Each structure stands twice: as C-alpha cells, then as structure tokens.
Amino acid sequence: MGARLVVVRHGETEWSRTGRHTSTTDLPLTEVGEEQAVALAPVLAGLGIDAVLSSPRLRARRTAELIGFPDPVVTPDLAEWSYGDYEGVTTPEIRETVPDWTIWSHGAPGGESAEEVAARLDRVVEQVRATGGTTLAVAHGHSLRALVARWLGLPVAEGRHFVLDTATWSELGDDRGTPAVLTWNVGRRR
Numbered sequence: 001m002g003a004r005l006v007v008v009r010h011g012e013t014e015w016s017r018t019g020r021h022t023s024t025t026d027l028p029l030t031e032v033g034e035e036q037a038v039a040l041a042p043v044l045a046g047l048g049i050d051a052v053l054s055s056p057r058l059r060a061r062r063t064a065e066l067i068g069f070p071d072p073v074v075t076p077d078l079a080e081w082s083y084g085d086y087e088g089v090t091t092p093e094i095r096e097t098v099p100d101w102t103i104w105s106h107g108a109p110g111g112e113s114a115e116e117v118a119a120r121l122d123r124v125v126e127q128v129r130a131t132g133g134t135t136l137a138v139a140h141g142h143s144l145r146a147l148v149a150r151w152l153g154l155p156v157a158e159g160r161h162f163v164l165d166t167a168t169w170s171e172l173g174d175d176r177g178t179p180a181v182l183t184w185n186v187g188r189r190r
Contacts, residue, residue, distance in 0.1 A: 084111025
C-alpha cells in the first residue's frame with residue numbers, strides 16, 4: 001500500500017461561518033468549531049496516523065490539538081490560498097464588481113496565483129509520498145481542495161470540484177498505483 005494522506009479542514013471560525021475569505025487573518029475557532037473538532041477525534045484515532053502536519057494558522061493548529069494531535073509539524077506550505085485584497089470579503093461582495101468571480105478562475109488581486117499555490121502544495125505531496133505511511137494534514141478549505149487536485153496530478157483549478165466543509169476529513173491514496181480519492185468530506189453537516 002502506498003502513502004495515504006488524511007486531510008482535515010479546521011473547525012468553524014466566525015469568518016468561515018459568515019462566508020468571509022480567510023487566509024492570513026489568524027482567527028480562533030468558534031465554540032461550535034471547537035465542538036466540531038472534538039467530535040472528529042475518535043474517528044481519526046482509528047486511522048493509524050504516522051505523521052501530522054498543520055498549517056501555521058491558529059485555527060488549524062487548534063483543530064489538530066482538539067482532534068488528538070497536539071504537536072503537529074507546522075508546515076507553511078499548508079497555509080490557505082492568500083486572498084490578498086479579498087481577505088475578509090465574501091463571494092457575493094466580490095461579485096458586485098466581478099460577476100463570475102471564483103478563486104479558481106480569477107485568483108485574487110494582491111494574493112497568490114494558482115501557480116504559486118501549486119508549487120507549495122506539490123512540496124507537500126512530494127513529502128507525503130516520500131515518507132510513506134499515513135500522514136494527517138490539518139489546513140483550510142481552498143488549500144486542501146487544491147491539494148487534492150495536485151495529489152491527483154490535476155491543475156489547481158480542478159479543486160473547484162471538491163467541496164469541503166469545516167471540521168470534515170477526507171483520505172487520499174492510490175488505486176493500483178493511480179492517485180485516488182478514497183474518502184471525501186466525511187462529517188458534512190449540510
């Protein structure tokens with residue numbers, strides 16, 4: 001069996017609850033976000049995790065702690081896609097001036113390009129595959145959706161197809177040598 005990557009999106013924050021794009025703003029989890037993370041702990045405990053990585057943001061590190069992994073390796077490459085001028089802004093607000101905007105199709109002025117996001121997430125993929133075993137990565141919605149695209153060998157923009165809710169887990173691996181999504185968005189509450 002090849003390397004496996006279990007990804008967890010951090011628990012709810014005030015901005016994720018209200019749909020505000022959050023990359024560099026270091027927000028804490030809400031009370032609900034903390035409860036969501038604690039609820040994941042029993043499930044993740046049974047997955048045979050060999051290594052744990054986390055985005056440097058407080059919301060990801062706190063989620064790692066609450067799911068039972070208090071000492072993750074902080075990995076800047078797992079940070080959220082930098083939204084630049086759109087930090088703290090909602091999609092409907094952005095679409096008032098750019099009607100068909102998505103991060104996948106337009107990026108964000110003053111933020112990261114898809115190529116920059118791909119380069120750093122490719123380093124994560126390489127690290128996990130080189131290490132083997134099962135790695136847990138705790139990070140953010142868009143960065144994890146982009147990470148699955150890169151795991152599958154797809155352009156970052158294909159991450160648009162992988163909806164990911166707060167405090168959910170997913171598993172990437174391979175199927176007979178082909179990169180694959182094994183489990184996706186478990187714990188979805190919609």
